Amino acid sequence: MSGDVTRILNAIKQGDAKAADELIQAVYQELRLLGSQLLSQEQSGQTLQATALVHDAYIRLIRAEDQNWNSRGHFFAAAAKAMRRILIENARLKKRGPRRAGGLTDLDPPAPSQPIDLIALDEALKKLVLEDPKIAELVELRYFGGITLAQAAEILGIPPRTADRYWAYARAFLHRQITKGDTPIPR
Numbered sequence: 001m002s003g004d005v006t007r008i009l010n011a012i013k014q015g016d017a018k019a020a021d022e023l024i025q026a027v028y029q030e031l032r033l034l035g036s037q038l039l040s041q042e043q044s045g046q047t048l049q050a051t052a053l054v055h056d057a058y059i060r061l062i063r064a065e066d067q068n069w070n071s072r073g074h075f076f077a078a079a080a081k082a083m084r085r086i087l088i089e090n091a092r093l094k095k096r097g098p099r100r101a102g103g104l105t106d107l108d109p110p111a112p113s114q115p116i117d118l119i120a121l122d123e124a125l126k127k128l129v130l131e132d133p134k135i136a137e138l139v140e141l142r143y144f145g146g147i148t149l150a151q152a153a154e155i156l157g158i159p160p161r162t163a164d165r166y167w168a169y170a171r172a173f174l175h176r177q178i179t180k181g182d183t184p185i186p187r
Contacts, residue, residue: 005072012067020062023075031058031079034146038083048090057082073147073155077137080145084122087144091118117178124177128170134158135166139174142167 005026011019035050035057060082061067061075069075121143128136134156141152153163 005075006070009069009071009075012069023062024058027075027079028054030076034076034079035083037146038087038144048087053083053086056086060085071155073151076145076147077141077155080140080147084140084144087118088122091122095119120178121174124174127177128173131173132166135170135173138163138166139170 005023008019008023008026012023031054032050035053039048039050039053057079061078064078069078125136125139128139138152138156141147141155142149145152147155149163149167150160153160156163158166
């Protein structure tokens with residue numbers, strides 16, 4: 001399967017118009033699972049469905065001018081980034097709430113299960129990018145890409161022990177940066 005995805009990605013680079021359809025068939029189930037996992041960590045009342053998340057991410061990927069995916073891992077890293085952007089945009093829209101003539105309506109109270117605050121996580125990741133982009137990419141791959149630490153290490157071209165150290169550092173950094181002390185940190 002991995003070789004098929006890489007072959008399809010190469011066909012897309014060569015301008016094969018049918019390759020995009022082939023790609024969605026090859027990766028849809030994995031993207032759908034990833035989307036479901038990400039949405040399960042959202043606050044209750046989430047209106048975005050996994051299917052819509054996957055479709056929106058896929059459309060962004062196919063329409064992107066920078067399609068330099070040279071492997072299955074790179075494609076899924078790009079998909080993770082696209083899903084992250086969609087989830088952050090959706091969280092920001094929800095946080096603003098519906099507009100009324102007199103201003104914003106009250107926001108819903110946080111769910112008792114204390115899901116991860118994606119906006120706080122996004123802000124913390126932006127700070128981590130400034131400090132160490134590779135470590136931030138590791139977090140993005142693990143959390144939004146739903147891949148293992150070993151897979152992330154391979155994609156980033158770093159030894160697994162280095163990935164372990166980066167992950168430990170990232171968790172501590174994110175914990176310090178996220179303003180709510182009760183906001184869970186990605187595992």
